[in-house]
Amino acid sequence: MTQHDVFDTTIIGGGPVGLFAAFYAGMRGLKTKIIDSLPELGGQLIAVYPEKYIYDVAGFPKVLAKDYVKGAVEQGLSTGAVPCLGETAQSLEWLPEAGYYRLTTDKADHYTRTVIICAGVGSFEPKRLEAPGVREFEGRGVTYLVRSLEEFRDKDVVIVGGGDSAVDWALAVHPLARSTTLVHRSKFRAHERSVQQLHDSPVALYYPFYEVKEVRGNAWLEEVVVHQTRTGEEHVFPAQALIVAIGFAADLGPLKTWGLTIERNSIVVDPRTMATGLPGVFAAGDVVTYPGKFKLIATGVAEAITAVNHAVVHLDPSARLDAGHSTNVMEKRERTAVSAD
Ligand SMILES: Cc1cc2nc3c(=O)[nH]c(=O)nc-3n(C[C@H](O)[C@H](O)[C@H](O)COP(=O)(O)OP(=O)(O)OC[C@H]3O[C@@H](n4cnc5c(N)ncnc54)[C@H](O)[C@@H]3O)c2cc1C
Structure with missing residues (x-):
């Protein structure tokens, strides 16, 4: 040998x-x-x-x-x-x-x-969000892993998810973002204290039964379309960042x-x-x-x-x-x- x-x-x-x-x-x-x-x-x-x-x-x-x-x-x-x-x-x-x-x-x-x-x-591997446009804008506004909070300064940020990560990111991002919106299809599963802080914060909450329907933009992400899955009601949020935190x-x-x-x-x-x-x-x-x-x-x-x-x-x-x-x-x-x- x-x-x-x-x-x-x-x-x-x-x-x-x-x-x-x-x-x-x-x-x-x-x-x-x-x-x-x-x-x-x-x-x-x-x-x-x-x-x-x-x-x-x-x-x-x-x-x-x-x-x-x-x-x-x-x-x-x-x-x-x-x-x-x-x-x-x-x-x-x-x-x-x-x-x-x-x-x-x-x-x-x-x-x-x-x-x-x-x-x-x-x-x-982060679980992927399946909606039109999401893959296309990965790295151009759509992110699964937050490297630095500074990326979100003065941006309109949409966050998807209802666990600890999504709620914690919403709490961390909103003080420096222009606007922060949290979208979730069910009840929040995060720690009780964090959920209370979230309700007391300026983060706009769309839950339960809200999901991302589509992501749109040109060179960079510009809009996130969200819908209420039971009523079909639709919202279009301006967004330069979409954080997907739906688990691993x-x-x-x-x-x-x-x-x-x-x-x-x-x-x-x-x-x-x-x-x-x-x-x-x-x-x-x-x-x-x-x-x-x-x-x-x-x-x-x-x-x-x-x-x-x-x-x-x-x-x-x-x-x-x-x-x-x-x-x-x-x-x-x-x-x-x-x-x-
Ligand atoms: C959001 C969040 C918050 C947390 N907060 C806390 C906290 O406050 N306090 C606390 O104590 N813990 C916390 N934890 C848990 C803590 O992070 C874990 O207990 C810790 O990371 C475990 O360390 P580890 O080295 O065993 O594994 P990991 O950190 O998972 O590292 C394992 C490494 O092995 C590598 N690997 C896997 N398979 C292979 C392979 N086949 N070949 C080569 N490399 C491989 C992976 O790439 C990875 O880098 C938290 C976890 C999360 C997700």
Whole structure:
């Protein structure tokens, strides 16, 4: 067999949990790679809600998701992990003679002794709004992912959806937009407090039974036509921006064929070790399920520590399971680096 660059561990998914796993694996001395299908690290925080505040990660009274990701990326890559972006993990094959796995993505083969799956909800795609003109104006006024609130300053904005994302965007956008209109076909499913804030805000609400009928414009979006599905009553709103927030379709896709135990699109793990049923394959974060699981950043990063520590012992059964305190480990690491210079 030809010589490959073999990594101690490969982390699938560069969201907050995968990034923390990358930091911790590097801190524990593992040669680490991190693969993500998106072109940027950060997972859901960057792809879905970069401009929202997070209040329940330790150490930050409140932090914008995109700012949290800045720190998470800096920390995640600080102990030597190699990032491979824009690559989707497709298959995993144990090579018995070599004693390691071949992990194949849509771009390359990677070789690794252990795997830590931090793939969140899998590869996720916003659900598309099916109405005439919507596809045509995608990127020309119609958007599914909000990158920066500044895009909406002084614009007439129409938002579609009734969940947390749609309601939160309406609340965030209206102070800087010229006008904000929220269109939804049913009752709002968002958090009660946000719905109350929405009713107290100047956002124009068209619900229930309102849907987008058509989107019109020339070089850029100019109008959104909305109709009441029961009465047929029609409204034409001037709009330079249409935010579609009707949810995401998530799919573990190729990971489902790896022989892992899957329950409701999540990988079943032993929460004491974060081991999956495959030897040397661990998982952490939103992708896992076990009794009492919470899908939160704080719990996911704790699971990452467990997964990495058990990967360390899987690689070297004589190694300590517990890394000790980072205060000591990192100090020692830095001292060793200085004396090697
Ligand atoms: C609107 C919203 C608000 C939220 N607010 C909070 C909050 O206030 N507090 C909180 O704790 N949590 C919050 N969450 C949940 C939080 O974002 C998740 O718990 C967290 O992102 C999970 O991190 P993760 O790293 O496990 O997965 P993700 O962030 O989903 O990252 C997984 C990564 O894996 C990649 N991936 C998937 N499949 C593959 C593959 N086959 N190959 C390569 N890469 C792959 C994906 O591209 C993605 O980048 C919120 C979620 C949403 C949607």
